[in-house]
Amino acid sequence: MTGPLAVLLWRGVRRGYAGGGATLVVVFFLLAATLFPFAIGPDAPLLARIGGGVVWAAALLAALLPVDRLVAPDLEAGVYDQLAVRGQSLAAVAAVAALAHWIAFAPPLMAAAVIAAGLLGIPAQQLLLVEAGLAIGTPGLAALAVATAALTASLRSAGAVAGLVMLPLAVPLLIFGAGALSGGASALKLLAAVSLVLVAGAPFVAGAAIRAAME
């Protein structure tokens, strides 16, 4: 990675952790995960059985939370104008934004998943599969979040629309991530494939969307 993009990455990571952004994601994730025991009742074997899927659903919802902070503030502040004037490719800028978002988003989420596993009584074997799935799936989720943020950046009610755009596209991650809990290695491979497609494609979508929003 060349100099300017490394500078940009560092800025993105710093902004991701600044202002309690990571804390917000973790708390929301744990709240969403604890809603299920309240709804289903204190049935320990049942919770242990569905716990992995609950963690995945909660992770997806938590991934929505930072979307409105990823692109819109920089678009409004003219940051993308200045980057484009300096000859930076907006697709590369979006790829760096996705990487920075992943660094700020995935480790806290994966740590919180351990806590959620304790709350839901998920067995260690299942927890390992959940963590492996999150490690593989979160890069795709981060890239999708940046693309969604770029597509909705110039909309007024961006937060609501972002959910409508992002959640359907994230369903394959959910299916294969939760599927890995019973399906094992083959589901993890499919999860990796989906994640890879998102990581490879989303920066170009995001770059084009930012370019269109700048006009």
Next chain:
Amino acid sequence: MSAGAQVGGIEVAGLAARRGGRIVFADLSFSLAAGGALRITGPNGVGKSTLLRLCAGLLAPAAGTIALDPPPGRPPLGYLAEAAALDGERPLAQALGFWARMDGLSHPDARVAAALADVALADLATVPVRMLSTGQRRRAAFARVIAGRAFLWLLDEPTNGLDAAASARLEVLVERHLEAGGMAIVATHLPLRLPAMRTLAFGTRP
């Protein structure tokens, strides 16, 4: 574009801009050599900012060409727009330092400090950007342009929010930039007192 002896310039030929399906201006031509400056005047909405965004490469022209020929080893463009593009929660010097590092220039912190002294903001280097007033933020954004040492400065209403002293200082800084072989295109209503400056009056719709 230019012969070897030349130290750069910009050549705009037959330029037309379309915004929202409407032609804003058409058949605009001008050229500027190193050391030259162009002031763009005209009523609101006549396309001054659009012209600057075209020159900055942020918009694609509907017709015509813009050929910028910067001297080697110098960043081609410095762009001062309405938005300051400085992170509000960061101290001023560090927010500017980010852009100095993006420019990949040597001694970014020293350049930022010198640029802040130029715009008389050295005292506020440690103050978060969001605490600055409108005029101070404008000067801070201008400090970014100074620190970047780009060849062509594109300044969109640079005197907006500035007091008389700051406007006078801006003239001095632009003149220093021109004397150092730079160029400037400035959209402003104020008559900047610069000897090398020509004026392009927008407003007669083609």
